[in-house]
Amino acid sequence: MTVSVGSPLLADLSEALPAAALSTDDAELDRHSRDSAPFSAAGRPAVVVRPETVDQVRHVMRTARAHGVPVVPQGARTGLAGAANAVDGCVVLSMVRMNRVLEIDAANRLVRCEPGVVTADLAAAVAGHGLCYPPDPASWESCTIGGNIATGAGGLCCVKYGVTADYVLGLTVVLADGELLTVGRRTVKGVAGYDLTRLFVGSEGTLGVIVEATLALRPPRPPALALLARFASASDAGEAAGAIVRAGHVPSALELLDRTTTRAVAALGHPLLAGDAAATLIAASDAPDAAEAVREMARLCREAGALAVTAASGEEETRQVLDARRLVLPALSAQAVTMPGDVTAFIEDVAVPRSRLAALVDRIERIAGEYGLYISTVGHAGDGNLHPTVVFDRSDPSAVRRAREAYDAIMAAGLELGGTITGEHGVGTLKRDWLARELSPRALRLHRDLKRLLDPEGLLNPGKVLA
Structure with a gap:
């Protein structure tokens, strides 16, 4: 659908x-046609x-409804499931200019903000009041709060601090008819009526447009x-992660890098990954007795068969350890440029019960071999994602x-192991067919x-979520 300057919809x-709020420029339409997902159809x-x-x-919702035109809400378009992809002839409703922090209530530990606020900017704003907004998706320096809520985003700290959904106290939503x-609420507790807030969290823009959020702070x-810790196999690393959780530890991060990922980061020259190892486990603790917690987790790693364990004793050593996780994407990019052809990558998202984590890692390694593909697996070992x-x-x-085909095989493996097709990407x-x-x-009928x-x-x- 091409919209001319004098079209009834535009008028x-x-x-x-x-006028500045509307754009039919070809470059802008192309830029807003899709998010960051691979293998996902997008319209214009x-x-x-x-x-x-x-x-x-x-006004946009009412006008679109009057013309029978679909509306696709968008944030920063960092999503990895195609939830923000345009459909032909739609109105793309980009929320990035609604980016104000409306209220920071230190006494009640909450913040009200518009959906276009960048996650890192919100974290910085509340930090200035001595508070913390913990959710930290990998794209937190560019992704928006509205997008985080719409997709139910997670992050590295989920194992201890939970996901975005755990911080959403209330929402203001514009419905399909413009109402x-x-x-939700502003109180710490509240069970009046059905939990409609959670209905909209993770709904990926299919039920309403989020225009304001009330979020809990810490x-x-x-x-x-x-x-x-470095291991001879990903299974051993997974078993160590399980041992840490079973022992009652609540790490602030618990991340696993498989053989392929470990080698890629080692190739960048990370000093802690030099030599022979097939998998890496990174654990962190911000507990009051963090030093003791790290010592205990290191002991559990050794008992699980770790080839080597480096336990940080200070800020600089901790930074070096955590850099191994932060270097994963740069390491994969460095690997990609050495491969022939038009090389691309897609980051998948599957979650299983924590006790089946090692089995899933093994399955993925076998799938890589079966299909002759370079597959790097990294994940939040503490929550099985x-x-x-x-x-x-x-x-x-x-x-x-x-x-x-490998993507389908990974999804099937996740379900066979009692898991879910998506832990945090949506x-x-x-994944519409896999949701079914x-x-x-x-x-499915209730959805x-x-x-x-x-x-x-x-x-x-x-066309999103439900086929």
């Missing part, structure tokens, strides 16, 4: 929106709208100490086919019933 949108929007007020969002709905996180990254030549049809378009395999038929109830015309982010 009606312009009635309550400044008719117009990109950047509202600055709640009333403007309501405004406020759900006291500042204390300094952490970390350890790095792994991110296998498949690197392949997208100009090679055989490589593309094998990458897709469903979007990428994970949910029971009755649960569709809720969607029809809140969006009877199916105009809000159509």
Whole structure:
């Protein structure tokens, strides 16, 4: 759908929106056609709208509904499931200009903000008041709070501090008909009625457009100490992670790097990964007795068969340990440039019960061998959430086919081991078919019933989550 300057849709949108809020520029339409997901279909929007007020969002929804035009909400487009991909002829509703922190309430440890606030900026703002917003998705320096809520984002600190959903106290949402709905509370406790707040968290823009969030805060996180343990197999590393959890430790981070990832980071010259090892486990503690906790976790790693353990005793050594995790993406990029063809990668997301983590890592290594692919697995060992990254030549049809088949094999393995197809990236378009395999038929019907109830015309982010 091409929208001309004099089109009825554009004319009606312009009635309550400044000219600067609307764009039909080809480059802008292309830029807003998709998020960061691979293998996910994307259409071409008719117009990109950047509202600055709640009333403007309501106007967009009412106008789109009057014209029967779908609306696709977007944040920073860092998502990895295709949830922010445009559909042909849609209005892309980019929320990035609604980026104000509205209130920081230190006495009640909460913050109110608009959806376009960047996660790192929110963390910095509340830190200035002696408070902490813990969720830390990998893209936290660019992703937005609205996108985090819409996708149910996680992060490295989830094992101790929880995911985005654990911090959402209340939301203000514009529904498909333009009506405004406020759900949730400002109190620490509250069980009045159904938990409608959680209904919108993780709904990926299919039920409403988030225009304001009330989020819980915590006291500042204390300094952490970390350890790095190297193992002969990923199974041994997974068993060590299980031992740490079973012993009652609550690490502030517990990350696993498989053989491929360990070698890639070692190739960048990280000093703690030199020599022979097949997997790496990184654990951190910010408990009051962090030094003792690290010593105990190091002992458990040795008992699980660690080839070497480095336990940090101070800030600089901890930084060096944690750098091994932060270097994963640069290391994979360095590997990719050595490969022939038009090399790309996609970061997958699958979660299993923590007791099955080692089994999933083993399965992924076998899948890499079966399909002849470079697959690097890194993940949040403390909560059973792994991110296998498949690197392949997208100009090679055989490589593309094998990458897709390997993706399916990884999803199937996760479900067979009692897990879920997504721990923190969401469903979007990428995993719609797999969602139908994970949910029971009755649960799937209930999902569709809720969607029809809140969006009877199916105009809000159509084709996402539910096929």
